[in-house]
Amino acid sequence: MNKAPKKRFIAGAVCPKCKAMDTMALTKEHGVEKATCVSCGEQMVQTEEHVEKVVRQHEQVIGVFKP
Template identity: 85%
Template sequence: MTNHKKRFIAGAVCPKCKAMDTMALTKENSVEKVTCVSCGEQMVQPEAQVAKAVRQHEQVIGVFNPE
C-alpha cells in the first residue's frame, strides 16, 4: 500500500456535487489526480497534457478540464 500526499485546492468547487474546498490533488505514476473527498468524483490528467497547457514563464500545479 502506497501513501500519497494530498494537497487540497483552496476555493475549488466539485463539478459533480458543487461542494467547495473538498478537492484534493495527488500524484501517482506521473499522473495528477484530483478527487472530491465529499462525493468521490475524480479527474486525471497526465503530465504531457499539462505541459501543453502551460504558457512560458508560468508555474502551474495542474490544469484540469472537467468533462
C-alpha cells in the same frame, strides 16, 4: 512499506459533480495527476504531458483541470 501520495487541497475549487467547495484534493503518482472530491468521490485524471501542453512558458502551475 507503500507510502500514500500526498494530498494537496485546492483552495476555492468546486466539485463539478456535488458542487461542494474546498473538497478537491490533488495527488500525483507515476506522472499522473488526480483531483478527487473528498466529499462525493468524483475524480478527474490527467497525465503530465497534457499539463505541459496547457501551461505557459514562465508559469509555475501544479495542474490545469478542465471538467
